[in-house]
Amino acid sequence: MIDPVQREKCLKEVKLLQSVDHPHVIQYFDSFIANNELFIAVEWAEKGDLKRVIRRAIQVRHRDE
Numbered sequence: 001m002i003d004p005v006q007r008e009k010c011l012k013e014v015k016l017l018q019s020v021d022h023p024h025v026i027q028y029f030d031s032f033i034a035n036n037e038l039f040i041a042v043e044w045a046e047k048g049d050l051k052r053v054i055r056r057a058i059q060v061r062h063r064d065e
Contacts, residue, residue: 014040027042028043029041
């Protein structure tokens with residue numbers, strides 16, 4: 001997070017994530033900056049990220065055709 005503009009964008013994203021409260025969205029727990037790096041603590045996604053879930057669904061769909 002060296003670039004101040006990029007830093008502000010990241011902090012805005014954190015604020016947005018803090019405001020989201022929905023059962024289908026990963027829950028935000030905390031964030032902090034250490035050694036000029038932004039760390040964001042969120043709920044563990046047992047099945048991985050959305051990209052992985054979509055890839056698996058596509059693979060299964062093609063396999064079943």
